[in-house]
Amino acid sequence: MDGVVDYGRFAQRLAACTDRAGRWALLAQFEREWGVTPQPSEIFSWIDDLVDEDLEGVDAHLPVPAALDEWLRLPATSYTDEPHLYWSYLIYPPRVEEDEDDDLEPDDPILAGATDLRMVRFLGRAFSDSRWGYPAALAGQADPPVVHSDLSPGSVQSRSLSEFVVHLAVMRLPWRHGFAIEVPQTTPELDAALDGAGLPQLGLPPWEEDGYWSVEVYGAPDAIVYRYPGEVVWAVGRTRQALRDLAARIDPGWKPEITAAHERDERHPSLRH
C-alpha cells in the first residue's frame, strides 16, 4: 500500500486525464491501488486471429474504435488478465445490434445529424442480455461515447469508451480485492447521513446496470461508496481502518460489519438482482 489515496479527489484525477493515454494510466494506477497486478495475458489473443471466425452480425465497413483496440492490447491490464473480475464478456469484433428497437432515433443529439441509426455492441453483462456499445455512426471516432442497451436510446453511459473502461474498473475491481461494508437495504436515516456527510462524487455519471440503475459513486480516503438509490449501499476500503473512519464520518454511532475479500463468497452486489 502506497500511502492513503483520497478518492474524494478522484474527480480531479479523472478530469486531469485529457486523452486516452491519460485514462489508461489512471486505470493502471487504480488497479495498483487495489492490489491488482495484471500480467501479460494471451486469453484474448483470438481477437488478432479472426480470419476464420464466424463474422455474422459484423459490419466489416465499420471501423473498430481505436480506444477499444488500445484497451485490449494494453501490455498488462486487469480485463485481459482476469476477465472474470468484470462480470462481463467481450463482443469482438463489435456486433451491429440486430433488433431495430435498439436503433437510435433520427433526432437523437448523439448522432449530431448522422443518418446511421444502428447501435454496435462490444461488451455484454454476465447473466443478462444487457450490452454496452456505441452508435455505428460514431464508430469512426477514436473514443466514442458508450451507451447501455437497456437505456432509452441515446442515453449516454460514458463520455468516451476509455472513460467507460475506467468506470467499469471502479465498479468491479475493489469488490474482489478490498474490504467491504454492505447494506442490502438502506434506511432513511442512512440516506440522510450519507447526504449529510458531503462525500464528493468520483466525477463519473451514474452507473447504469440491469437491476441497479443509476448507481452513484462517492469517494473518501482509501474508500469508495456506491449508492443504489433506495436500496443497496456498499462501500469498499483499501484497509479496514479506512472503512471504520468512513462509517464514523457518515454516522458516529454506525458500526457496520466489515468483511475481507476472501470472506465474501458471493457475487458482486450489482449482480444479485
Next chain:
Amino acid sequence: MAEVVDYGMFATWLAGCDGRGARWTLLRRFQREWGIDPDDEMPPLWYDTARRALAGTVPPPDGDDMLDGVDPALPVPRALDEWWRLPYNSFLYQPRLYWVHPVYPPKFEATSHAGPIPADDPLLHGTDDRRVCVFMAEYQYCNVWGYPAAQAAHADPVALVTTDDGWTVQADTLSGFFLHQAVYRIPRLLGFTATLDEAPPGFADADLPELGLRPWRQLGSNVTMYGAPDAIVYVDATAGGSDQAFTAAARTEEALKNLTARLGIEASASVSPPTWRT
C-alpha cells in the same frame, strides 16, 4: 452447420500455433465447431481465494486444506492461470464434458502412485527437483495430470500423465494439453458417433491423417486420433482400456455416413446421435 471442417488439416493448424495464445484460439474455434461457444465463464470463487492464499495476500479460510501439499515457493505457470480464466473455458461451462477434478493450486500429494520423476530425466532440466505438480485428476483419481516442479517457472510447461510406466509426456505444453483434452473428450459427446469393437477393414486403406497429438493415455487406454472431413476417429491401441477400440465422431449425420461408407463400416454398426444436449 456451415462449411465442412477438415480435421485432416488439424495437424497443420496445430503446427501453425506459435504460442499458447494461438492454442487458446484453436481451442475456442474447436469448441465452436462442435456446437459450444461459452463466452462469459468465470472461475469459481475458491479459485481466486486459493490463488490469493497462495500469494500470501489472504490467509486460507479457516479449516481449509487448500494449501496442503502445496509448495508456496513454486510459481504457478502462466498457462494454467490463463486456462482457469478463459471466458470460453468449456470445462467451466460444463464440467461433465470432462469428468475430471481440477486441482488448484497444483499439489504434490496425489502423485504417490507414480512416484517422482526419475533422476537424470531430461524433463528435470538438469535440476534435482523430481516432484510433479498435479493440476488435474481423473474422476476417480485413477490417473492424474501434472507438470514437473522443475518447470514450474515456465509459462507453459510440459504436461505429464500417470501410466503403468510412471510419468509419461501427454502434451508438450499445458495449453496444448487443454486443447488436446477437449479434442479427446468433446466430439464423442457432442457429435454423431459410430463405435466398433475393432477398426473396420477400410481404415488402413483410408490412411486418415493423424491429428498431430500424442496418444491420449487414461485408464489403460492409448488412443490415437485421426482427422477426416467434419469427423475425428479415435483408435485405442490397447485391448481392455476404457475406450472403445474404434469410434468415429462427426459434426453431422451426413459426415458420419460419408466416413462410414469410406471406411467400409456396415450400415448395421452402432450409430448414435449426440448423447449430450447443449
